[in-house]
Amino acid sequence: MNSKPRSPRRKIRTGFALGLSIALLSLLCCTGGTAAFFLTSLGTTRQSPTAADMSCEEDHQVKLSGTIPRLGRYGQTQMRNAAVIIKVGQDMKVPPRGWVIAVATAMQESALRNLSNSTVAGSRGIPNEGVGSDHDSLGLFQQRAGWGSVTQRMSPDYAARKFYEKLVKIDGWERMPLTRAAQKVQISAYPDAYAKHEDVASQIVNALAGGAARTVQIAEQAVCDRAAARTIAASGWTAPIDGGVGSGFRTASRPRHNGVDIGARKRTEIHAAATGRVLVARCDPDHSGNRSCDVDGFPGKGGCGWFVDILHAGGFVTRYCHMIEKPRVAPGQLVKAGEVIGLVGSSGNSSGPHLHFEVHIDSNRSFSGGINPVPFMRQRGAPLNGSA
Structure with a gap:
């Protein structure tokens, strides 16, 4: 094999967030109202889902x-x-x-x-x-x-x-x-x-x-829609924790709820949903501007508590809120799909231990960039166990 470094013909102009100049803006997460945040020069290319994205066949x-x-x-x-x-x-x-x-x-x-x-x-x-x-x-x-x-x-x-x-x-x-x-x-x-x-x-x-990118390898067989935690789908995605979806995305009763809540016990490990670069890993201030994340929160307190935002290829951003303690990752760090980034807790605007999970498109961390994580994760073979 020729091992001489060579240039791909379609040269990358922007890269996968490795040399980005990032201005991190403050945000409020679980009650909506997140501040705008945009990443330029990411070179995203997204297509509308096809019928095959929504199905996974036995014969691939x-x-x-x-x-x-x-x-x-x-x-x-x-x-x-x-x-x-x-x-x-x-x-x-x-x-x-x-x-x-x-x-x-x-x-x-x-x-x-x-x-x-x-x-x-x-x-x-x-x-x-x-x-x-x-x-x-x-x-x-x-x-x-x-x-x-x-x-x-x-x-x-x-x-x-x-x-x-x-x-x-x-x-x-x-x-x-x-x-x-x-x-x-x-x-x-x-x-x-x-x-x-x-x-x-x-x-x-x-x-x-036949939806083969939605499969995981179990006993040397490609099995549909089973990616969770450290089990990674062929698409490169995995569900961050096991558990059913409780409060859903932008429901009638919570129209500013920009993600879904997945119930879990305290100190359950939270996994990165895909490989990406950590943008934020910190304590989110509550409505009073206090950064009191090392104690359980309560409804109406405001803020994500301890939380992490990760930028993924394609301009997708995932958010993980209400961790029990300081995240295990730091801004700028490259994390792999399935890597443990923190533990479930109840900090911030929370009534009990759970993971608040968001997905954003176009590198836009604001409310307008949020999409429903349930169909998004299902299309990637990493369904959130439940429905919203």
């Missing part, structure tokens, strides 16, 4: 014949290339998490197009779907000469197989952040470029392989 076998669905800006040719990548992974018995990593990598390297270069194009008669610009790199994964001959690298089947062969040799790859696993295979000059494609790559895998 991708079909290469017949009509291949489009998804967002990815047309049938690109989606067919994604289907080949997934099919090769299936044939090699690579778990669905590997399919998501491989598809996301090819999205970054070639936008899922089988790219040639100026030397090969027109002189060797090898079919291609465009001309790249990165040295001698070729194909879906922009593999250089050490990966094989020109003809081999221009074969989507061969290119995908070589990617998987290297991926599965990486110790612990299934639990790594996607961008780290991809980087260990690709050895790119832009190691954080792959992260931003994870969510759409999961949607592509779901659309082509």
Whole structure:
């Protein structure tokens, strides 16, 4: 293999929140009224959920014949290339998490197009779907000469197989952040470029392989919608704690309730819902401006108590409120999906021990950025046990 660092053709302009200049603004969480907070230069790419995002089938076998669905800006040719990548992974018995990593990598390297270069194009008669610009790199994964001959690298089947062969040799790859696993295979000059494609790559895998990105590996079987705590779905997401949803999202009785409440005993471990960068980990002041988070709160007190906000690839932000003590993470820290970030408590605006959990889109931590966490987590194979 050629281990020389190389530049992905679709160079990252903004990255996954690794060099962000962040201005942290104060907020009030459980009663609504959060202050506005926006992150620029994240390079988010989100698509509307497809029907496959909402279902998870027993048979996840991708079909290469017949009509291949489009998804967002990815047309049938690109989606067919994604289907080949997934099919090769299936044939090699690579778990669905590997399919998501491989598809996301090819999205970054070639936008899922089988790219040639100026030397090969027109002189060797090898079919291609465009001309790249990165040295001698070729194909879906922009593999250089050490990966094989020109003809081999221009074969989507061969290119995908070589990617998987290297991926599965990486110790612990299934639990790594996607961008780290991809980087260990690709050895790119832009190691954080792959992260931003994870969510759409999961949607592509779901659309082509019966919701496979919503599965977890249990007894070497892909099982739908069971990701919780340290069990991570192929999408890269997990439910932060086990437990049923009590108070729901923006209900008639609580229209400013910008998340859901999940009941749990005090000191239950809270897990990061996905890999991300910690934005905030502190005590939220109550309505009187006091920072009294080391005692149980009460209804009407105001504030999240001890809480954490995490920024994830795709511009998603998750929030975890009412911890019993200072969080176990710090601002700027990179946390993995499933990592323990704190313990359930009842600090702040709380009537009893529970986790208040929020999801925000477009890197917007304000009330307007909040979405219902229940369907969001279900679409990622990490359902919150209950309904709202």
